[in-house]
Amino acid sequence: MTYTKATAFSPEQQEVARIAKVLSHPARIAILQHLAEAKTCISGDISSALPLSRTTVSQHLTELKNAGLIKGEIDGLTVCYCIDQEQYDRARQLLESMLAAIKSSCCTDTCC
């Protein structure tokens, strides 16, 4: 019962944390940036552009896909990964509106 006390928090807090978690590894940031810039989005091309094995990149791609940030469409032998713009934008907005709401309100009177 350790580790996952996460369920004790509000759905919004859990959702924001879930989004942040996906972004919490440089490889996944790199993959997103690559997908945004590259003309092609074939899985193998992504692997060879990163300093990681194909297996590991595939794992990161799966995580991004599970989070809904990207989608993969099979085109014969290759798989084309793209950013799922709609879901990405929704996630981004949720994260950003949470971040925007954080403003130091304490420490103006009682303490500090």
Add this chain to the structure above:
Amino acid sequence: MTYTKATAFSPEQQEVARIAKVLSHPARIAILQHLAEAKTCISGDISSALPLSRTTVSQHLTELKNAGLIKGEIDGLTVCYCIDQEQYDRARQLLESMLAAIKSSCCTDTCC
């Protein structure tokens, strides 16, 4: 040498991932929101507002502090934690500008 191939990525990618990692747990989101809303910011008050033990909260506070998002000032026996607005805003801006740069550019012609 496993696990941390993180150094193989660009400093910006690492920095963004580092910020996202701090936000990747509901407890730390909850702590930030609490600090933003509460009139007081005493460590003990934060603990009792969360469904976690004091020890665990202290650990999360330390992580937030190491990341520079909050700062803690000792006031006698109690410790007052506040959001470090300057550093927080910088982190937020870095994260948001990265997120804003992600736009599905592929999958318009060659594939999908």
Add this chain to the structure above:
DNA sequence: ATACTATGTCGTATGTTTACGTCATACTTC
């Protein structure tokens, strides 16, 4: 000084993530 209180540190059990090699699958091409 002694008892009390608020915090952080340490140790540790358990669960999770990362990274990668190997294997299985499924499509393509000869």
Add this chain to the structure above:
DNA sequence: GAAGTATGACGTAAACATACGACATAGTAT
């Protein structure tokens, strides 16, 4: 249909994160 290629699934070792009880520290008050 046999050989080749692009992927994902599986297994696994090592590193890391989470959660918390017990202890240490340091200020406060009696």
